[in-house]
Amino acid sequence: MQTPAPTNPSPQIGVVMGSSSDWETMKQAAEILTEFGVAFEARVVSAHRMPDEMFAYAEAASARGLKAIIAGAGGAAHLPGMLAAKTTVPVLGVPVASRHLQGVDSLHSIVQMPKGIPVATFAIGNAGAANAALFAVAMLATGDAGLLAKLDAFRARQTAVAQAMTEELR
Numbered sequence: 001m002q003t004p005a006p007t008n009p010s011p012q013i014g015v016v017m018g019s020s021s022d023w024e025t026m027k028q029a030a031e032i033l034t035e036f037g038v039a040f041e042a043r044v045v046s047a048h049r050m051p052d053e054m055f056a057y058a059e060a061a062s063a064r065g066l067k068a069i070i071a072g073a074g075g076a077a078h079l080p081g082m083l084a085a086k087t088t089v090p091v092l093g094v095p096v097a098s099r100h101l102q103g104v105d106s107l108h109s110i111v112q113m114p115k116g117i118p119v120a121t122f123a124i125g126n127a128g129a130a131n132a133a134l135f136a137v138a139m140l141a142t143g144d145a146g147l148l149a150k151l152d153a154f155r156a157r158q159t160a161v162a163q164a165m166t167e168e169l170r
């Protein structure tokens with residue numbers, strides 16, 4: 001479950017997570033960003049094991065040109081909220097399913113931000129990671145007609161797949 005090296009020299013999106021064990025979930029976001037041709041980096045930035053690196057990452061995010069940070073964590077998942085506390089770059093939080101409470105703990109930790117520091121919170125697990133990436137694509141697409149066309153085509157393919165489902169019932 002190795003995360004890819006952060007090789008992209010000018011990423012638009014940061015995909016960060018509390019542990020390499022989160023990668024199985026967070027790679028869903030990476031796959032969407034790759035599909036849309038959005039430059040991203042993927043890193044482990046553990047809130048409780050690497051707090052100084054976490055703050056440094058958040059503090060540098062804007063100047064590095066990041067347009068959004070997709071942050072996934074499990075358990076007492078303080079990574080998205082603490083990143084958001086240190087940057088105005090939008091933080092999209094992904095609750096990773098945890099061993100004992102199946103990610104309900106992660107969801108509550110991420111979604112219940114006190115007023116003033118928002119974290120956009122997505123579904124627990126793979127759907128949340130993929131949707132966070134699609135949301136980031138939608139944000140970037142507001143200023144990028146080419147990306148918007150790709151997003152429209154993605155939606156149209158989903159519609160076609162759903163429309164074909166009735167045939168599967170026969």
Ligand code: RP5
Binds near residue numbers: 021046047073075
């Ligand atoms: C959190 O603790 C991580 O985000 C992960 O979801 C969870 C377990 O981490 P590991 O024990 O697998 O490193 O910090």
